[in-house]
Amino acid sequence: MAPRDPAAAIDTAASASFTDHLERHNPGLLPSARSLGPSSQGSAASLAPQATTIVSLTYAGGVLMAGDRRATMGNMIASRHIKKVFPADNYSVLGIAGTAGLALDMIRLFQVELEHYEKIEGTPMSLDGKSNRLAAMVRSNLPLALQGLAVVPLFAGYDTQRRAGRLFSYDVTGGRYEEYEHHSVGSGSVFARGALKKLWQPNLDEESAVAVAVESLYDAADDDSATGGPDMVRRLWPVVYVVNSAGNREIPERELQELARELVQRRSAAGLEA
Amino acid sequence: MTQQFYVSPEQLMKDRADFARKGIARGRSVVVLTCREGIALVAENPSPSLHKLSEIYDRIGFAAVGKYNEFESLRQAGIRFADVRGYSYSREDVSARGLASVYAQSLGSVFTTEGKPFEVELAVVEVGEDPYSDRLYRLNFDGAIADESNYTVMGGQADIVKEALARSWNQDAGFVSAIRTAVTALSATRTPEGNGGGQPPDRLGAGLLEVAVLDRDPLSTRGTVRAFRRINTVELDRLLSGAEGD
Numbered sequence: 001m002a003p004r005d006p007a008a009a010i011d012t013a014a015s016a017s018f019t020d021h022l023e024r025h026n027p028g029l030l031p032s033a034r035s036l037g038p039s040s041q042g043s044a045a046s047l048a049p050q051a052t053t054i055v056s057l058t059y060a061g062g063v064l065m066a067g068d069r070r071a072t073m074g075n076m077i078a079s080r081h082i083k084k085v086f087p088a089d090n091y092s093v094l095g096i097a098g099t100a101g102l103a104l105d106m107i108r109l110f111q112v113e114l115e116h117y118e119k120i121e122g123t124p125m126s127l128d129g130k131s132n133r134l135a136a137m138v139r140s141n142l143p144l145a146l147q148g149l150a151v152v153p154l155f156a157g158y159d160t161q162r163r164a165g166r167l168f169s170y171d172v173t174g175g176r177y178e179e180y181e182h183h184s185v186g187s188g189s190v191f192a193r194g195a196l197k198k199l200w201q202p203n204l205d206e207e208s209a210v211a212v213a214v215e216s217l218y219d220a221a222d223d224d225s226a227t228g229g230p231d232m233v234r235r236l237w238p239v240v241y242v243v244n245s246a247g248n249r250e251i252p253e254r255e256l257q258e259l260a261r262e263l264v265q266r267r268s269a270a271g272l273e274a
Numbered sequence: 275m276t277q278q279f280y281v282s283p284e285q286l287m288k289d290r291a292d293f294a295r296k297g298i299a300r301g302r303s304v305v306v307l308t309c310r311e312g313i314a315l316v317a318e319n320p321s322p323s324l325h326k327l328s329e330i331y332d333r334i335g336f337a338a339v340g341k342y343n344e345f346e347s348l349r350q351a352g353i354r355f356a357d358v359r360g361y362s363y364s365r366e367d368v369s370a371r372g373l374a375s376v377y378a379q380s381l382g383s384v385f386t387t388e389g390k391p392f393e394v395e396l397a398v399v400e401v402g403e404d405p406y407s408d409r410l411y412r413l414n415f416d417g418a419i420a421d422e423s424n425y426t427v428m429g430g431q432a433d434i435v436k437e438a439l440a441r442s443w444n445q446d447a448g449f450v451s452a453i454r455t456a457v458t459a460l461s462a463t464r465t466p467e468g469n470g471g472g473q474p475p476d477r478l479g480a481g482l483l484e485v486a487v488l489d490r491d492p493l494s495t496r497g498t499v500r501a502f503r504r505i506n507t508v509e510l511d512r513l514l515s516g517a518e519g520d
Binding site: 021026108112116120 | 323325350354360
């Protein structure tokens with residue numbers, strides 16, 4: 001048998017990262033391994049559906065994330081059903097704006113990454129650890145982002161050490177920024193942010209936090225054609241997740257339907273134009 | 275050049291098997307048994323953090339006896355195998371059978387080609403929709419694989435434990451009584467020699483046990499597809515001490 005460096009075994013055993021494992025053994029499976037090639041000029045963004053507007057806000061004892069249901073391709077609606085907010089693990093959720101196909105793959109990889117770590121190590125990853133892993137994933141997508149296929153996530157979770165909901169945003173280079181109170185990403189985010197600034201208050205209870213999220217998405221959809229509002233015809237409502245000390249919970253559709261109906265009634269009764 | 279003595283392949287394999295068996299016999303036992311609510315995995319293990327039982331994938335659990343570093347590397351390899359498979363195909367495409375045959379191959383090749391065989395025994399189990407679709411595979415140090423039904427026992431004094439289980443195992447039991455059954459069976463090894471079987475042995479306490487379960491229907495009971503759940507010492511203590519009451 002060839003003499004082996006015993007210390008080298010530590011190097012291979014130390015990795016609890018699924019992404020590292022794929023990089024080493026199955027690099028073709030990584031979303032970032034795809035390349036458009038140097039010849040592709042200009043933006044590839046017009047070829048792929050885009051997901052927009054995610055809002056997230058903290059409330060008493062937790063954090064919440066909501067996304068609209070529309071994906072667009074240029075001026076066309078590519079999907080009215082798309083989901084942009086997903087549970088990452090028991091105590092965190094992930095919302096994505098940008099190129100839908102790449103974003104969905106990144107979410108899937110991130111979910112496996114967290115679960116893999118938890119199984120190998122026998123303990124869940126810390127919230128800071130999770131947000132840093134996500135930053136590395138966003139960074140690995142930078143070459144594609146420069147060709148127009150950007151993925152911009154928003155990450156929220158319950159920090160079981162600090163006992164609080166926390167919220168992180170990212171830029172395409174993998175820059176990770178902790179946000180306080182609330183944040184929004186995507187093309188409708190400027191309008192959603194305006195709404196959040198007026199509606200958010202410290203120590204909101206869960207029910208009012210959900211209402212605030214739905215209303216800010218409504219405002220984003222009102223002014224941004226790429227963001228979908230509540231669809232009364234198809235009965236489609238935003239996807240809303242709350243995370244608190246008990247873990248993730250998706251807000252059931254009938255509650256959202258009720259909220260959306262009240263909101264539309266209130267707005268139409270007010271009869272305001274702008 | 276030194277002259278090598280001729281050793282027949284039979285003798286070589288027999289020596290290796292004896293060596294591995296001796297290593298395993300030093301370890302404490304592990305019991306895996308199916309019941310109405312799922313599969314219970316019960317191990318005698320005084321360490322609260324060096325686990326013998328582990329989650330591999332959604333419905334797949336892992337139990338091992340023998341040398342820690344060897345089964346730990348196999349456990350990690352199993353998780354990597356399952357995660358890569360689930361990620362590149364789909365979560366439903368990961369099965370205990372697939373994993374067990376990969377383990378069998380790797381154990382088999384280590385047994386025949388490496389300097390020393392692995393001193394481990396593994397169980398790869400998958401919880402099904404009903405007790406009849408549960409899968410229990412027991413893997414030997416030499417890559418031999420057995421498809422067991424109802425329960426399987428590995429480790430030092432497996433025969434005594436198995437005998438005790440054969441008398442008390444019951445398919446319709448819930449987790450609580452299945453775990454108690456397993457603990458009683460594991461405790462049977464603690465009978466001192468020459469006791470004559472008059473006194474029942476002391477039952478193992480929660481601090482000396484590692485227990486985990488695979489829920490049959492985790493999606494409706496816990497809202498997740500991951501069936502594996504560790505029973506912590508406090509919960510186990512309560513569960514075992516309730517035995518006198520009911």
